[in-house]
Amino acid sequence: MLKKLHEQKPVQLGLGLVMGILFGFFLQRGQATRYDIILGQLLLRDFTVMKIMMTAAVVGMIGIYTMRRKGMVQLHPKEGAVGSTVVGSLIFGSGMAILGYCPGTTLGAVGQGSMDALAGGLPGMLAGAIIYSSLYPTLSGKILQKGDFGKVTIPDYLKVTPLVAIGGFYMAIITVFFVLEISGF
């Protein structure tokens, strides 16, 4: 673990900016910042978004788990519960279909000149954050904790080594890619 590097705040702010620039560059170059591409994915006409995300996942997982084995990185799993994860994600999805961007690609779309993202989506997201902060005390302790399933990872849950789980993902995702390409997507 590069603990010393992680604690240097100015360096981290610089790194965060550079990594954000790379992320924005990749999203835009992959056309994930286009309304038409995102709606095309949701309508199952274009699979660009899924190809990007699944490739990032399989490439990411082998590196992260290899480095974790060597003690170089630690995982940051998120909490999960039916009341928060499932309900919130369904709400998120319907918002994504109306806006046509997700939070990261809204910002990317701003960078490529999409004014609907700058003048509509971005202020909407900020308003949504403020609305959520007002809803939070009511939701917390009631719906958010319903059906809690914790910070578990798939290998822990299935009681297999990470490598077995990753091997399974590789096979599944490569199969999906072949099927997509062969069927003309």
Next chain:
Amino acid sequence: MNFSSAKVFKRLAWLLPVVLILAITAISAYSQTGVVTTVGTNNDQLGVKPLTETGGGFLYSRVWSPYLVGICIGILSWLTFLLSDHPIGVSSAVARTGGMLETAVRGQKAKEKAYYQKLGLNIGWEWVFVVGIVIGAFLSAKLSGDFHIHWIPAMWEQRFGANIPVRLGAAFIGGAILMIGARWAGGCTSGHGISGALQLVISSWVALISFFIGGAITAFLIY
């Protein structure tokens, strides 16, 4: 047990990246889009207007293969974990910005909201990362000639017409619903969909599947 499946897998671990590279090369060759050319087939159907090709190599080509972009983002995630101990994520920084704005307008009362206390309204790694996204997308679009000011996406115009206030209003409402959902679920397509998925976290895979179910239902309802 010398031949447990786990051990066999460990021995063959190096094969995974090799298999991925071979598979992606084969897929790219098959689909004849190459690694760095335009995504072709579905653009006409989507109504995406073809943009002028800008010759002159890799950094200038308008579209990279989604597989190449995915590989780049996957490798970027190694670096964010290794160098910054942070997963890629967007929505919490946007929520912090919302909190800062509310605090600027309403003062201390807003700052004391339980949710903002939980988030911590400070400018940190994620916040500059999010600023970087705008800059990076701008650079990409400028270099490839893909940058242009436009108010209404082509698909939206085909379905709902070219009325700018209608599109902006819908985008505002969609953005609000999107962010309520993202904070409700504890992450967005970046934090859950990319970072959580590559850490093999169950909550993130549940979120990712639910994002697309919610999105597909709504998309099919409005189109």
